[in-house]
Amino acid sequence: MRIAPRQKRIAEIAIGLGLFLLALLLEAESAARLLLFLAAYAVTGGDVILRAARNISRRQIFDENFLMSVATIGAFCIGQYSEAVAVMLFYKIGMLFQDRAVEKSRKSIAELMNIRPDYANLKRGDVIDRVDPDEVNVGDVIVIKPGEKVPLDCVVMEGSSSLDTSPLTGESMPKAVLEGDELLSGSVNLNGLLVARVKKNVSESTASKILDLVENASAKKSKHENFITKFARCYTPAVVGGAAFIAVVPPLVLEGAAFGDWIYRALVFLVISCPCALVISIPLSFFGGLGAAARKGILVKGSNYLEALADAEVAVFDKTGTLTKGTFKVQEVVSKDIYNNEEILKFAACAEGFSNHPISLSIRRAYGKEIDAALISKVKEIPGQGVIATIDGHFVAAGNGKMMQMLDIPAEDPVDAVTVVHVAVDGEYKGYIAIGDVIKEDAVKAISELKAQKVKRVVMLTGDAKSVAESVALSLGIDEAYGGLLPADKVQKVEDLMAGKSPKGKLVFVGDGINDAPVLARADVGIAMGGLGSDAAIEAADVVIMTDEPSKVPVAIKIAKRTLAIARQNIAIALGVKGAVLALGALGIATMWAAVFADVGVTLIAVLNAIRVLGSDL
Amino acid sequence: MKRAFKLEGLNCANCAEKMEREIKALKGVNFASVNFMTAKMIIDGDDARFDDIVKAAQGIVARYEPDVVVKKA
Numbered sequence: 001m002r003i004a005p006r007q008k009r010i011a012e013i014a015i016g017l018g019l020f021l022l023a024l025l026l027e028a029e030s031a032a033r034l035l036l037f038l039a040a041y042a043v044t045g046g047d048v049i050l051r052a053a054r055n056i057s058r059r060q061i062f063d064e065n066f067l068m069s070v071a072t073i074g075a076f077c078i079g080q081y082s083e084a085v086a087v088m089l090f091y092k093i094g095m096l097f098q099d100r101a102v103e104k105s106r107k108s109i110a111e112l113m114n115i116r117p118d119y120a121n122l123k124r125g126d127v128i129d130r131v132d133p134d135e136v137n138v139g140d141v142i143v144i145k146p147g148e149k150v151p152l153d154c155v156v157m158e159g160s161s162s163l164d165t166s167p168l169t170g171e172s173m174p175k176a177v178l179e180g181d182e183l184l185s186g187s188v189n190l191n192g193l194l195v196a197r198v199k200k201n202v203s204e205s206t207a208s209k210i211l212d213l214v215e216n217a218s219a220k221k222s223k224h225e226n227f228i229t230k231f232a233r234c235y236t237p238a239v240v241g242g243a244a245f246i247a248v249v250p251p252l253v254l255e256g257a258a259f260g261d262w263i264y265r266a267l268v269f270l271v272i273s274c275p276c277a278l279v280i281s282i283p284l285s286f287f288g289g290l291g292a293a294a295r296k297g298i299l300v301k302g303s304n305y306l307e308a309l310a311d312a313e314v315a316v317f318d319k320t321g322t323l324t325k326g327t328f329k330v331q332e333v334v335s336k337d338i339y340n341n342e343e344i345l346k347f348a349a350c351a352e353g354f355s356n357h358p359i360s361l362s363i364r365r366a367y368g369k370e371i372d373a374a375l376i377s378k379v380k381e382i383p384g385q386g387v388i389a390t391i392d393g394h395f396v397a398a399g400n401g402k403m404m405q406m407l408d409i410p411a412e413d414p415v416d417a418v419t420v421v422h423v424a425v426d427g428e429y430k431g432y433i434a435i436g437d438v439i440k441e442d443a444v445k446a447i448s449e450l451k452a453q454k455v456k457r458v459v460m461l462t463g464d465a466k467s468v469a470e471s472v473a474l475s476l477g478i479d480e481a482y483g484g485l486l487p488a489d490k491v492q493k494v495e496d497l498m499a500g501k502s503p504k505g506k507l508v509f510v511g512d513g514i515n516d517a518p519v520l521a522r523a524d525v526g527i528a529m530g531g532l533g534s535d536a537a538i539e540a541a542d543v544v545i546m547t548d549e550p551s552k553v554p555v556a557i558k559i560a561k562r563t564l565a566i567a568r569q570n571i572a573i574a575l576g577v578k579g580a581v582l583a584l585g586a587l588g589i590a591t592m593w594a595a596v597f598a599d600v601g602v603t604l605i606a607v608l609n610a611i612r613v614l615g616s617d618l
Numbered sequence: 619m620k621r622a623f624k625l626e627g628l629n630c631a632n633c634a635e636k637m638e639r640e641i642k643a644l645k646g647v648n649f650a651s652v653n654f655m656t657a658k659m660i661i662d663g664d665d666a667r668f669d670d671i672v673k674a675a676q677g678i679v680a681r682y683e684p685d686v687v688v689k690k691a
Contacts, residue, residue: 058681064630099629106655215658219651229635280631280654287655 006096013092016044020085037081045072045088062236064274071270075592078260078267087271087592094600098280101607105284108614109291113214115167115186115207117151123195133202144194150183153205154196161192168206169546170297186210209538213301214294218287220302224567228282232275239582243269246586261588268585271595277574281606282567288613289563297546298556305542308525309560313505314497315455315553318490318519319462319472321512322529323446323550324437328358328419330366335431344423344431350376351389351398359419360387362435386421397424404429436468439475442551447477449554453561456505459497461490490519498524510553513540527553563613570606577602620649620662621672625679626687628657633682640678646671652679659688 023036045068052065068091075084120133121143128143133151136142141157144150150163162174165187174190177183183196186207202208221229247266251257286303293300300306320326333341349367352360353376364371379389385406386399397407404411404422409429411422419435450458460481462469469483482493498507506524513520513528517540520526528541530548538544545552581598584590628634631654638652641659646667652659659679663671676688 054684058684064632102629106657109655215653215656216651216660218653218655219649219660232632232635274632276630276632279635283631284655287653 006100009092009096012043013089013096016040016085016089016092019043020082020089023085024082034081037085040085041072041076041088044085044092045069048088048091049073062240062273064276067236067240067270067273071267071592074263074267074270078263080264080592083592087596090593090596091271091600094596094604097604098276098600098607101604101611102280102284105288105607105611105614108611109287113211113291113294115149116211117149117185117202117207120151121145121148136198136201138198138201140198142196142198144183144189144196146189146191146193148189150185150187150189150196151205152185152198152202153200154183154185154198156181156183156194156196158195159192161194162190164188164190168210168297170295170552171547210294210299213299213538213544214290217290217300217302218283220304221283222286222303222307222567224307224564224571225282225286225303228275228278228571232279235275236273239269239273242582242586243267243273264592265585265588268590268592268595269582271592272578272581272585272598274599276599277578277603277606278571280603281570281574281610284607284610285563285567285570285613288610289559292563292614293556293559296552296555296559298552298559299538299544299546300556300560301542301544305525306560306563308506309508309543309557310564311504311506312453312455312508312525312557312560314457314459314501314507315450316459316461316494316497316507316509316523317478317550318509318511318516319460319464319469320437322510323443323460323476324439324472325548326512327438328362328435329438330362330433331436332434333366333431334434336429339425339430341431344433347391347394347396347425347430348398348421348423348433350391351379351387351396354379355381355387359421359435363421363433366433394425395427398422437464437472439472440548440550442549443476446550446553449551450557451477453554453557455508455557457497457501461485461493463487487515487518490516491522494519494522498522508553508557510550513538513544516540527556559613566609566613570609573609574602574606619665619668620660621668621690623659623661624689625652625657625659625683626689628652628654628683628686630683637675637678637682641675644671644674650675 019036019040023033023040026033026036048065049069052069055063055065072084072088075087117133119130120136122129122131122136123141123143136152142151142154156177156179158179160178162176165175166172168184168186185205243266246269247263251259251262286306289306290300290303317323333344335341335344345367349364350371352363353371375392377390379387381387382403385403386397388397397403398421400420401411404424407424409424409427411429421433421435423430423432447458457480458478460469460473460478462483463485464483466483469481473481485493494509501507508525508527509519509523510527510529511520512530513536520528520540525543526541527543527545529545529550543556577598581590581594585595634652634654638650641647641650641661646664647661649662650660661671661675679686679688
């Protein structure tokens with residue numbers, strides 16, 4: 001069914017409407033009136049009848065055109081001229097609006113996903129050509145001007161700029177890029193001129209991968225969509241069957257029943273017999289939800305996962321890299337003796353002065369001063385324990401409890417830190433440095449918003465010590481935390497939690513997507529964080545959060561709930577109105593006018609309602 | 619082999635649904651989708667039969683919506 005150019009359709013409707021109104025002015029039952037009605041019908045409904053005829057020749061009977069044709073021609077046959085024309089007119093007007101609404105929603109989804117590059121500025125020697133991104137190979141040099149989209153994943157060779165990554169991440173803060181930084185396709189260069197070397201071709205680049213993911217996501221259908229598909233398959237035959245029954249049986253059985261009256265009621269059925277409102281609006285709601293989530297940097301790999309997210313009951317977080325940054329920081333220095341904290345830090349920093357271990361780095365960062373290499377000698381690193389060195393003539397040992405044991409120096413581990421570096425000088429215990437993982441800025445907000453979204457249990461799993469798990473959980477407001485877990489234990493824990501939830505509720509696991517693939521797979525919905533640029537995470541999870549923010553998890557749930565609410569509203573509106581008009585039609589109360597509303601009017605309402613998913617400001 | 623097609627002028631959601639079902643049932647098709655919203659058809663089928671599959675799919679599309687133009691995406 002090709003859309004005739006809009007003007008033509010509007011003109012047909014206008015002429016039809018004019019002829020129809022003119023006919024209404026004429027004397028009833030005059031031949032001229034009938035002629036005018038027929039003319040109005042031909043102008044507005046001619047193409048519908050032609051299409052119906054063509055489709056019958058292609059063995060497509062129960063289609064919309066056919067049903068509309070039968071309904072209106074039937075109305076003519078029983079002398080309901082004005083209704084026949086009016087039904088066709090309203091049908092056409094409704095279709096016009098409906099197509100517009102669909103077109104508009106297609107457009108807004110396309111805009112939402114407008115990250116596909118249109119061209120690349122390929123640099124060969126001194127010549128710069130504007131080419132199709134498909135023609136650019138890995139290793140080629142491209143130029144990205146201010147205001148342009150980054151066409152392919154590449155690395156900056158020259159220039160600096162700030163980059164708008166919001167089309168990929170939903171993050172509005174521009175990101176500064178310098179020589180050597182990686183650029184992801186789909187982000188927009190805001191100010192400086194960048195020359196970059198291409199790292200990946202179009203199909204491997206981030207923008208294409210994201211688009212593929214979102215477009216393929218709607219193929220994984222939700223239960224609601226499957227229900228609608230099945231329902232639509234039976235609905236039309238059932239309603240048409242009902243119409244046939246009503247037209248024939250009651251007039252034969254009931255005394256005094258007129259054929260014309262019952263045929264009219266059957267025609268009302270035929271007008272409502274297309275399941276279009278449902279078939280369009282439910283997938284549209286889900287597609288809109290997937291698009292809205294993608295806009296926030298949340299890639300949902302299927303409508304079914306969106307549906308599951310809306311029923312999230314248990315949220316399980318991995319700790320390191322998910323709720324915490326996975327980078328170490330000195331949290332406190334505790335001195336035992338006359339030594340002050342500064343001295344302990346200094347000795348530790350000097351002893352660890354040549355190490356690149358993350359813990360050594362965190363101590364040097366905390367010390368913050370130049371280390372005089374001339375003071376340090378006889379450095380010896382003992383794997384799994386720490387470092388011993390001679391500093392300014394003193395024998396210094398900096399390491400964990402095992403090292404202190406080995407040196408026979410009494411030391412006690414404090415309860416609530418990830419890692420402790422004890423410091424002993426000349427065989428005497430001086431104090432310790434407690435080093436912890438840094439909690440992400442938005443982690444507290446993430447947990448409190450999850451609770452606001454009625455997630456009943458929020459659980460944290462970690463391989464770190466139990467005491468660490470508990471102290472992090474406490475500062476985040478998490479009710480349950482389990483520490484000292486090996487990867488296999490995490491799977492077991494998730495299975496236990498799955499067994500403990502209600503049958504309808506869903507378990508969501510959030511991890512960094514690198515080490516937790518088995519857990520991601522086991523959960524109802526596996527969410528991987530920090531997916532930008534990490535293929536492994538994108539592969540393993542059902543939902544990928546492009547940024548490192550755990551607060552995107554409640555956002556995803558919010559979008560999912562909103563999507564589901566709108567989909568349910570649409571099912572209720574469409575089924576409710578159609579059911580009501582069918583019932584009233586059978587009783588002879590509903591007219592064909594009501595039937596047209598129940599058909600195209602409801603579709604229009606449902607489509608407009610579905611578009612709200614996109615506009616939702618979350 | 620997996621390929622995507624653009625269905626220009628796809629205008630009937632119910633038909634898209636029916637097309638998808640029929641294309642999925644074609645011999646040699648591993649996966650197929652006809653997305654009404656993006657007006658895209660994705661077919662994943664056996665390499666050896668792929669040309670036949672595409673031809674058959676085009677026939678199915680034409681039967682439901684004769685005015686749709688199938689283009690490579």
